Amino acid sequence: MSNSDAARTALLTEDHLARTSEKRHPPRTPRDAASLILLDRSGKVPRALLGKRGKAHAFMPDLYVFPGGRRDPGDNRAPLARPLRDEVLDKLLAKTKARFRDHAARGLAVAAAREMMEEAHLSLTPSEYANALRPDVSHFRFLARAITPPGQSRRFDTRFFACFCDELGLDPSTVRDSEELHDLTWLPINAHESHPLPRITKVILTDLVQALEDDPSLPFGKTVPFYYFRNGRFVRELI
Template identity: 70%
Template sequence: MNAGGSAKAALLTEDLKHRNETRHAPRRPRDAASLILVDRNHDVPRVLVGKRGKAHAFMPEMYVFPGGRRDPDDNRVGLARPLNAAVTEQLLRRTQARFGENAARGLAVAAAREMMEEAHVSLTPASEAEPLRPDVSHFRFLARAITPPGMPRRFDTRFFVCFTDEVEADTAQVRDSDELQDLTWLPIDSHETVALPRITKVVLTDLKDALEADRTLPFQRMIPFYYFRNGRFVRELI
């Protein structure tokens, strides 16, 4: 792990030390996905985030990317255009044998579905008859993070990225939902202007670093994977 990666993992570990939540019984992380919608038509690219309600058990009153757990039905939803083959291969790394291509596709569907439900942005082309038949061909796989033990909810979250100018999506339709309020286009270098979970800040930094390296964000790249081991977070490239 390089110095930058070590610093990001250390930030997550330090954040965990200062939490005051009651420790919960061990539970298996559930597969989840978030979609980072990026508007790069500015000198500093902007990403869509929204505020979770205070009644949420997980990250209440924090600004997050639209996303949620993968539902069983997500694996069976058809796609207008499939994932890039490199992204599918990346999603299959470091998974159990029973996690196959259908589950990988289901994660992309979950990300698109949650974007539609939480922000009212549809990634289903207008030519499709189904309300949910997304085009996920432009999704990049940016990062993966597993919630540490003892939290009220645990997720194995895959963070996808797509650019607004590459997809057939009407961002003018962005509006609040029951899940997310105050939907905001946040400059990627403005971490301190809204209340973001530490993992969201770290993933935004990963995005900023990746865009500085190549503004096109190539599909084929190593993916940072954050997980908890021996009392601390680890950042591994997979």
């Protein structure tokens, strides 16, 4: 592990221990979830869409996060306008249990697209399928995976997808606040200290900056960092 990777996992461990020092919640099984990092690359520095969670949220209140949420049962059955790339699907199936199959991986992509619509009013469904949930996920890259450690009020096994607005013909100016996320904001991926972000979100953005420096096109089959808690500390594994 490089020094920068070690620093990221150390910060995640420190953050987790600080938040569970006074109140530790009973064990919970992580629920599958997905987030979509939507990128506007029209300027010199790419910007990512984030929104603020309300004070009433039990998980990460008052923090800016990527649109996303848990995978619903219906997401696995939802049709796709265009499917995930094979190399993305293969990465999603890695490091999973035997019962996690293609339909579950596709369901995660649907969940990310559905949450983007519900939380930011941006539809990823092509116009020929208007008034339906039938997203085009062919431009989704699998960027990162992170499992919330034990002791938190909620636990998720989150897959972070990324794609560019122009690939889907989306206008960044058309985003609108929702009950789930407000103050939707396009933040430069390398300059986001003006907004309070969860530690894991900062780490994922750091990974994104590095990935774009390596290749601005974000290759579909790139190596995926996987963050999880083991033996009292966070580890970073590559998929």
